[in-house]
Amino acid sequence: MSFVLQKVAKLHEYVANCRKDWHRKLSHQICNDPGMVFVEDLNLVGLSRGMLGKHCLDAGFGQFFNILEQTCFKNGVYFQKVDSRKTSQICPNCGVETGRKELSEPTHICSNCGYTTDRDVAAAQVVLLRGLAAVGHTVKMLAEGKFIGIPVKQESPNF
Template sequence: MLQQSVSRKRIGSNNWKKAQKRVAKLHEYVANCRKDWHRKLSHQICNNTGMVFAEDLNLVGLSRGILGKHCLDAGFGQFFNILEQTCFKRGVYFQKVDSRKTSQICPNCGVETGKKELSERTHACSNCGYTTDRDVAAAQVVLVRGLAAVGHTVKMLAVSGAAL
């Protein structure tokens, strides 16, 4: 609405300048709210944890996709930077891990289960029979990769879903 009112004003007029200031103020407010949320969330993630692993996402490629506007609006890049800084300040280990095929690999046995449609919300391995939510399975794969990168020997996940 505010940007629409700017476009209706004569460029360079005093009313145009006032409308521009209102738009700038709104954008600043939204940016500050987003940054505040990112800081609060990063502190919540760092509470009671020793290590944080995140997928090393191709943010430029994500921003060009169908949901590009939403990815840019969420500010993933800014969030990862704030999370990394918060982890550093609080003494929590932070590392980005390879993001390839995290939702296509079974976290229990390590076998590639193949590509899934976005509507398919469960991970079911035909090799070992492990079944869990798709997002949980991807997070477990990220955890296994992160622990392996740190140098921990990683046993396969138990039926309960916790790393041993």
């Protein structure tokens, strides 16, 4: 019986090591070019209790975020978690809340401005806007409809 348990333990260790290796390689790939990385501050405990809980736990989101943060620190890349609420329900172009989408609906279509893109791309753009606002870039803050940060200095015309 103990031989079987040892074999199962070795298989689990192998899978965990493969996942960790993949997380490290992916984090280095992500940190190669940009100066800033923003991720959603997900409620990982809540996700693990949901319908796809086992899949979320298997993916190791928490471990990946920790590895990504460490890799960003080592490479001098700014890393920050941003508010994850309603990222897929807000139009990144005009800031209007478009409402909840079904999982079968792959496209973001804004009824206000007509902006159309993949729903995951739109959510990533909202995360980017929130991250830039958090670091002080002058962008329109989606949730409040006001500008955050230091205004861009306008050049005076040369006479």
